[in-house]
Amino acid sequence: MDIARIRDQFPILKQEIHGHPLVYLDSAATSQKPAAVIEAIREYYEHSNSNVHRGVHTLGSRATEAYEGAREKIAKFIGAPQPETVIFTRGTTSAINLVAHGYARIVLQPGDEIVLTMLEHHSNLIPWQQAAKAAGAKLKYVPLQQDGTIRIEDLDAVVTERTKIVAMTHASNVMGTVNPIKEAARIAHKHGAKIVVDGAQSAPHMSIDVQDLDCDFFAFSGHKMCGPTGIGVLYGKKELLEQMEPVEFGGEMIDHVDLHESTWKELPWKFEGGTPIIAGAVGLAAAVDFLEEIGMDNIRRHEQQIVNYAMDELAKVPDLKIYGPKERSGLITFNLGNIHPHDVATVLDSEGVAVRAGHHCCQPLMRWLGVAATARASFYLYNNEEDVDRLVKALLKTKEYFGHAIG
Amino acid sequence: MQLDDLYRRVIMDHYQRPRNRGKLAGDAVTVELNNPSCGDRITLQMDLSSDGIVRDVKFEGEGCSISMASASMMTDAIKGKHLEDALEMAQDFSSMMKGDYKEFDYEDIESLSGVSKFPARIRCATLAWNALRKGAEQRQTKA
Numbered sequence: 050m051d052i053a054r055i056r057d058q059f060p061i062l063k064q065e066i067h068g069h070p071l072v073y074l075d076s077a078a079t080s081q082k083p084a085a086v087i088e089a090i091r092e093y094y095e096h097s098n099s100n101v102h103r104g105v106h107t108l109g110s111r112a113t114e115a116y117e118g119a120r121e122k123i124a125k126f127i128g129a130p131q132p133e134t135v136i137f138t139r140g141t142t143s144a145i146n147l148v149a150h151g152y153a154r155i156v157l158q159p160g161d162e163i164v165l166t167m168l169e170h171h172s173n174l175i176p177w178q179q180a181a182k183a184a185g186a187k188l189k190y191v192p193l194q195q196d197g198t199i200r201i202e203d204l205d206a207v208v209t210e211r212t213k214i215v216a217m218t219h220a221s222n223v224m225g226t227v228n229p230i231k232e233a234a235r236i237a238h239k240h241g242a243k244i245v246v247d248g249a250q251s252a253p254h255m256s257i258d259v260q261d262l263d264c265d266f267f268a269f270s271g272h273k274m275c276g277p278t279g280i281g282v283l284y285g286k287k288e289l290l291e292q293m294e295p296v297e298f299g300g301e302m303i304d305h306v307d308l309h310e311s312t313w314k315e316l317p318w319k320f321e322g323g324t325p326i327i328a329g330a331v332g333l334a335a336a337v338d339f340l341e342e343i344g345m346d347n348i349r350r351h352e353q354q355i356v357n358y359a360m361d362e363l364a365k366v367p368d369l370k371i372y373g374p375k376e377r378s379g380l381i382t383f384n385l386g387n388i389h390p391h392d393v394a395t396v397l398d399s400e401g402v403a404v405r406a407g408h409h410c411c412q413p414l415m416r417w418l419g420v421a422a423t424a425r426a427s428f429y430l431y432n433n434e435e436d437v438d439r440l441v442k443a444l445l446k447t448k449e450y451f452g453h454a455i456g
Numbered sequence: 457m458q459l460d461d462l463y464r465r466v467i468m469d470h471y472q473r474p475r476n477r478g479k480l481a482g483d484a485v486t487v488e489l490n491n492p493s494c495g496d497r498i499t500l501q502m503d504l505s506s507d508g509i510v511r512d513v514k515f516e517g518e519g520c521s522i523s524m525a526s527a528s529m530m531t532d533a534i535k536g537k538h539l540e541d542a543l544e545m546a547q548d549f550s551s552m553m554k555g556d557y558k559e560f561d562y563e564d565i566e567s568l569s570g571v572s573k574f575p576a577r578i579r580c581a582t583l584a585w586n587a588l589r590k591g592a593e594q595r596q597t598k599a
Contacts, residue, residue: 391494391520391580392463399459408495415495421518422495450459 050343050351052433058083058339059431069401072436077222077250077380077427078405079272082336086275089335090328100324102301116327119334120317126337127267128258129284133316136290137330140281141249142172144268145216147283147320148245149176151293152266153214159185162212164242166191166199166228167417168221171410173247177216186213193417196374197224201232212242219251223409223425225356225377227251234263243289249273253429254352254379256345259284271329276336280329283320290316297322340430348430352379355428359437366444372418380427382409385444388451390424396450397424400443461570462577463521470525470564475532478514485595489587491579496523500531500587504595508539515584522577526568527584533562539592546585553578 056062059081064071073081093115099108101116117132124132138144153163163177167190181188189212191204208215215237220227230246237244243265248257252267253274259267266289271280285293295302295313302322304312313319340348356379363369368386385393390406397404405425408415415421426440480501490497496519503512513531517524530549534542545560552558552565555572571581 389520391496391522391577395462395574395577396459407493412495421497450463 050347050430052351052431055343056431056433058085060084060087062431066401066403067399069439072402072439074426074428074432074436074440075403075405076253076273076429076432077425079278080253080275080429081431082277082332083275083339085339086277086332086335090277090332093328093331098328101327102318112327115331115334116325119330122334122337123282123330124284126257126341127252127269127282127284128260130260131287134284134287134290136283136285136317136320137325138268138281138283139279139326140270140272141247141268142281144281144283145173145245145247146176147296148266148268148285149180150296151320152243152285152289153177153180154183155292155294156213157181157184157186160211161186162189162209163187164189164191164204164208164212164215164237166217167193167414168197168199168218168224168226168228169216169411169413170218170222170247170249171412172249173216173218173245174413177214197221197226197372198374199226199228201229201236204233205236208236208240208242210240212237212240214245215242216245216247218247218249220248220254220378221373221414222250222380223382223411223414223423224373225380225382226374227376227378230262230264234265237265238263250378250380253340254345255349265289271333271336274333274336275339276333277329280326280333282333287316290320293320295319295322299323301325343430351430352428355379355432355434355437356381358434359426359428359440362437362441363444366441367448369444372423379429380425382423382425384420384423385447386451388447390422392451393424393444393447396447397440397443400439400446402440402443404440458570462574464567464570466564466567467521467525470528471521474515474524474528476514476528476535477516479516480512480514484512484514485591487587487591487594489583489590491519491523491583493579496520496580496583498523498527498583498587500527500584500591502588502591504539510534510537510539510542515587517583519583520577520580522568522571523580523583526581527587529562529564529568530584530588533560533565534588539595542588543592546588549585550582553582 061081097111099112101113121132124135234244245266246264248269252269267284272278299322370384372382394406484501484503487500498517500515515527548558
């Protein structure tokens with residue numbers, strides 16, 4: 050992988066922050082966009098913009114082809130068997146909410162169980178809390194090991210015949226844990242439950258095959274994988290999506306409308322009420338082209354190299370505590386001595402290094418860790434060893450700056 | 457970008473040796489407030505006389521140097537003051553966060569003026585002051 054060539058395709062990286070070249074280490078929050086994606090969106094608005102599925106005119110056909118072409122491309126990207134199993138949503142959050150409303154609420158009975166892990170992002174936690182409350186179901190949690198991993202035997206012990214749904218992140222946005230989804234799916238299915246996978250932190254970074262994983266639902270966001278904000282995907286097994294009722298009603302999703310009754314379009318459109326996120330889908334398709342040209346396995350390998358290098362280099366920073374397992378995705382969550390992560394992030398920013406500080410939308414996990422907040426450096430295909438060196442240097446500066454004050 | 461604009465010596469002093477940290481016994485106005493975007497949180501307690509004087513005030517919380525130093529200063533500044541004057545101070549503090557120059561009887565607070573140059577940190581500095589406002593509202597609804 051020619052990182053210099055890849056970096057060159059991200060216009061935003063060519064700027065200085067407070068007099069230093071930008072080191073962007075917050076891709077787990079949102080990734081940067083290559084010129085090809087920005088260009089595809091511009092090209093769409095300049096040449097094809099129109100509404101989809103209804104225009105008889107030429108632009109209407111172009112826009113429809115672009116939108117449905119994007120769906121086909123994304124279906125292939127995740128190994129989905131049919132394009133109609135790919136529903137466009139606003140992002141991972143709305144994808145999971147769609148399952149929690151459209152599926153969970155029709156299958157959950159009082160006393161049923163939803164099984165989650167302690168790793169879940171609020172977006173894969175609160176929709177289930179709400180669904181459980183509405184149905185009189187209860188939430189159960191798979192405990193974490195000391196290093197932030199889960200054991201498959203613990204999952205097997207928590208899931209029972211009353212479990213209807215297992216909701217699990219593929220890769221933790223805090224610990225970097227990569228969960229064994231294939232095995233988890235097997236356990237869920239053994240007990241007659243369905244598995245919903247939060248792929249927000251995995252789809253951008255590794256090759257995904259939803260059929261091989263055998264997951265029932267898989268949700269991810271475009272903006273974390275070089276695509277624009279405002280577009281995401283819910284993949285679902287066809288028979289499950291067919292069982293589900295729409296959640297949003299209106300134009301575009303109907304078949305026949307009467308004064309008192311209406312019927313819905315077939316998949317996937319029954320879930321896409323209103324004018325869809327056409328330019329977003331076009332941008333996401335361009336992002337998929339961009340990623341596939343480099344190769345998801347190459348991206349994964351590169352991130353592993355960078356994260357391993359970073360783990361070695363960060364070990365040289367005194368009082369740096371790193372959370373999570375040894376085997377991890379491309380991110381490192383840490384705290385520096387007693388210095389609050391906001392203060393760390395502010396000093397790093399003054400050195401041009403962008404990291405995330407806070408609870409990372411994982412308040413229960415923060416409590417489990419016994420901290421109020423952490424800092425996080427997350428890597429992507431455009432990061433190099435120099436970025437890691439700059440991070441380490443800035444952390445040493447932070448230590449020095451606060452050294453006298455806090456120690 | 458000058459870090460020293462943000463982290464003045466007096467701020468670090470309040471952060472390391474917070475004034476009025478702890479709990480009040482008895483029937484104090486108690487406010488819990490957090491900053492949902494970052495996880496900082498504060499519990500503010502005020503013992504108010506019937507005519508609105510802040511007889512005593514304490515806080516507990518978790519947060520960065522700016523949020524905890526600001527809480528330390530705010531509590532020290534309002535102690536013995538009338539709630540109305542404390543709210544006026546809160547107003548001045550908000551103006552200072554927008555970049556307006558303000559003077560405070562309790563001069564340490566002026567050391568936080570540099571926060572206005574760090575937009576992401578303004579909500580850290582204002583957390584304790586928002587708790588003060590919320591406490592005043594609570595008292596009003598009770599009365």
